[in-house]
Amino acid sequence: MPWDDGLTPEQRSAASSIGSHARLLAGPGTGKTLVMSRHMQFLIEDQGIPASEIVALTFTRAAAHELMERVASDLPGQELPRISTLHSFALRQLLRNARRLSALPQPLRIADDWEQRNIILEDLKTLLGLPRIDDANDLFLQLSSDWETLAVEQGEYAPDPHFIGAWQQHRTIYGYTLRSELVYQLKRALEQLQDFLLDAPIRHLLVDEYQDLNRCDLAIIKAIANHGAQVYVAGDDDQSIYGFRKAHPQGIRSFPEEFAGSIDLPLHVCKRCDSEILRLAEFVAELDPQRIPKNTQPEAGRPRGEVALLQFANENEEASNIANLCKQLVETDHIPPESILILLRVDTRGSFSRVLREAFETIGLPMATASDESTPLEENCGREVLSILRLVNSPEDHLSWTSFLRIRRNGLGQVAISAIYDIARRSGLTFFQVINQIAEDPTRLPRFGGIVQAEVNTARHLIDQIRPLDPAVPESDLDILDFISQAVDIIIPGNPETDHIKQYLTGVASMTAAQSLEDLLVSLQSANLDIEPDLTPGFVNVLTMHKAKGLTANAVIVMAAEDEHIPGRQTNEPGLGDERRLLFVSLSRARNILIVTYCDSRVGQQRMLGRHPRNPRRTLTRFLRDTPLHPQPGPVYVQQRGQTEV
Numbered sequence: 210m211p212w213d214d215g216l217t218p219e220q221r222s223a224a225s226s227i228g229s230h231a232r233l234l235a236g237p238g239t240g241k242t243l244v245m246s247r248h249m250q251f252l253i254e255d256q257g258i259p260a261s262e263i264v265a266l267t268f269t270r271a272a273a274h275e276l277m278e279r280v281a282s283d284l285p286g287q288e289l290p291r292i293s294t295l296h297s298f299a300l301r302q303l304l305r306n307a308r309r310l311s312a313l314p315q316p317l318r319i320a321d322d323w324e325q326r327n328i329i330l331e332d333l334k335t336l337l338g339l340p341r342i343d344d345a346n347d348l349f350l351q352l353s354s355d356w357e358t359l360a361v362e363q364g365e366y367a368p369d370p371h372f373i374g375a376w377q378q379h380r381t382i383y384g385y386t387l388r389s390e391l392v393y394q395l396k397r398a399l400e401q402l403q404d405f406l407l408d409a410p411i412r413h414l415l416v417d418e419y420q421d422l423n424r425c426d427l428a429i430i431k432a433i434a435n436h437g438a439q440v441y442v443a444g445d446d447d448q449s450i451y452g453f454r455k456a457h458p459q460g461i462r463s464f465p466e467e468f469a470g471s472i473d474l475p476l477h478v479c480k481r482c483d484s485e486i487l488r489l490a491e492f493v494a495e496l497d498p499q500r501i502p503k504n505t506q507p508e509a510g511r512p513r514g515e516v517a518l519l520q521f522a523n524e525n526e527e528a529s530n531i532a533n534l535c536k537q538l539v540e541t542d543h544i545p546p547e548s549i550l551i552l553l554r555v556d557t558r559g560s561f562s563r564v565l566r567e568a569f570e571t572i573g574l575p576m577a578t579a580s581d582e583s584t585p586l587e588e589n590c591g592r593e594v595l596s597i598l599r600l601v602n603s604p605e606d607h608l609s610w611t612s613f614l615r616i617r618r619n620g621l622g623q624v625a626i627s628a629i630y631d632i633a634r635r636s637g638l639t640f641f642q643v644i645n646q647i648a649e650d651p652t653r654l655p656r657f658g659g660i661v662q663a664e665v666n667t668a669r670h671l672i673d674q675i676r677p678l679d680p681a682v683p684e685s686d687l688d689i690l691d692f693i694s695q696a697v698d699i700i701i702p703g704n705p706e707t708d709h710i711k712q713y714l715t716g717v718a719s720m721t722a723a724q725s726l727e728d729l730l731v732s733l734q735s736a737n738l739d740i741e742p743d744l745t746p747g748f749v750n751v752l753t754m755h756k757a758k759g760l761t762a763n764a765v766i767v768m769a770a771e772d773e774h775i776p777g778r779q780t781n782e783p784g785l786g787d788e789r790r791l792l793f794v795s796l797s798r799a800r801n802i803l804i805v806t807y808c809d810s811r812v813g814q815q816r817m818l819g820r821h822p823r824n825p826r827r828t829l830t831r832f833l834r835d836t837p838l839h840p841q842p843g844p845v846y847v848q849q850r851g852q853t854e855v
Contacts, residue, residue, distance in 0.1 A: 212254055245415055249263055318608065579753065596610075767805045771819070807829050
């Protein structure tokens, strides 16, 4: 297929840009991913650039997978560019240069979300004598913020030395690096190590969702450009919503100043949203006087679409009518349940989704929330599988040994693990070195030594069974999917969660094109599950607004669009801007039907949330008060709609 097949004139012009840094300004539904994939095809087929010299970085694993699939379709049977998330790219470069990184524990091992929550935070809470685990988490959040904003390099870094000392000791004993420091450590290595080598030369660097990069991320892009890469970034300042990780729309807005001589490549035609949906979304975006001026227009001939702003008395009335509306959409409009999204600003302790679930159960319509589908690796049996797989790859993986000992029903609780840690601290040893000694001489750990010995022997037996199966081993005749299936059966034979764990791991392997156990583990280490979209097929999906980024649905219901939640407590910049852009992103997920709801009051648990907790009174968000869209009584709208043949 020719690289410009099916492209509009403005898409063709953008895809064929060459010779300078470029900023692709792409609003919702304008074909950003398509243009990026065709740009790579253009570079390879028209300009003769080797695929190995092209790198594309995305913000989420799902976005990387989508881009990879498009490029593979465009270039069947050919070598493909390197496409990954920024965190995965950073991890890959750090792993390649691990021996040069004296400041990080070796071998390089990234703690995942479960390990950070259940091992690192729990231990630091105890070591520092903190009353709550949230207090330990706050210390790490501040540390992450210092890395993301580069405060550590600007004289604004004032960490608690007691915390830093305890954490440095803890991570030496357990041998881990935090995911939140990956990009910062890559930036520092690129700047400080003359012999630091990227895994291959980069002549063309593409960056998706450029507006979501923080200062540290942006510094990486600049450093790669300074090494000779031509930078092609894509994004939309109206969709900058990750202020909590210190991203700011100024990054994409100031691109022309940061990259002198760069050009702009605007995309104006939205092929996703019906005209009235786009009009409402653009109204919200234009409330920001600092936005980059755009002229996004619906595709010619696009219908108006269905847009409504519905007012309800309280959350029970709202939930029951939303459930009935979704039933209409499925049964009358013939929209598949998975193409209906219900978006919430917050769902603290399931306060909103619980009421919705009761309403959906009443009418017999399946509904899923993102929290319903926590990954199986968060559960004990999944954690056992992951721990053994990691030990197959790295037999001295301290965190995996700790996880394995903690989650098994063996009588080893926090007291035993703390005793092992104390031996390591006093002896200047690592966690693995201590349990290895205990396995040889159980008397080193009174009361628990025999149990530790038995558990270590169990783990070693499993490791010995699985290691020869790894596709990376020359004698193995398995591919990665068969390997996963056989390994899980060995580790937890007959467990009812076996199929769920296999499905999850094979899904990750397929999405990331993993070829070996090491590839799979690298993918799992670098994923940020808090921002990865997660839909359940066959169900109406309830998501937070942040998780809806990158998704599209035939029908979108933005629920609880109230000033107490949007913007909530964020009444000053930059938080106010984040909230406004978050609403814009949510509205522009819809193709054909967009329903926005709000209540006059909220009682029960929902009354405790928002800018004025305990006060039941609620008002429409300030971002929609002056739109041409007038509120309608919600129950009347839903009833009349149900009586109208679609």
